[in-house]
Amino acid sequence: MTPEQxxxxxxxxxxxxxxxxxxxAQLEETSRPVSLDQPIGRLSRMDSMANQAISGQRLSDSKRTLMRLERALDRIDxxxxxxxxxxxxxxxxxxxxIMPEATLCVDCAE
Known part of the structure; x- marks a missing residue:
């Protein structure tokens, strides 16, 4: 790999x-627990809870990717x-x- 790459x-x-x-930061805001005291209907509350769960999963995935990128940055030199x-x-x-955090070539990743 060249220095430019x-x-x-x-x-x-x-x-x-x-x-x-x-x-x-945005996902931490949207993945907060849904308050049961909100004056919204039962279906809206269930939608909010489902959206909160999706945001929570995306938050976990994003944090994991960030950690992998930090490790890649540490070892790039x-x-x-x-x-x-x-x-x-x-x-x-x-x-x-495309995937700077990759530690396996395409063949081994398959």
């Missing part, structure tokens, strides 16, 4: 991390970055541009 991947990681932090953890071959730079 590493810089581009690093830039994308940092940008994605900023986006995720904003998303996480290591020689092991971009090397498949399973087979030891290079991970395609295109894959790393």
């Amino acid at each position: 590493r810089r581009e991947i690093k830039t994308r990681i940092e940008k994605r991390m900023q986006e995720l932090r904003i998303t996480i 290591d020689d092991s970055f971009g090397i498949c953890a399973e087979c030891g071959e290079d991970i395609a730079p295109g894959r790393l541009l």
Whole structure:
């Protein structure tokens, strides 16, 4: 992997991390428990509870992705970055541009 590719991947990681932090803040707001004291109908309350559960799942997924990106950013300057953890071959730079947190090549990920 060339130094230019590493810089581009690093830039994308940092940008994605900023986006995720904003998303996480928004999801933390929408995944708060639904108050049973709200003067809304039973179906509306059930909709609110379902939406809260969906937001909670998205919040978990976003936090997990953020942690993976933080780890990728920590190891981007290591020689092991971009090397498949399973087979030891290079991970395609295109894959790393799309999924910088990837630790497996396409073949091993399948």
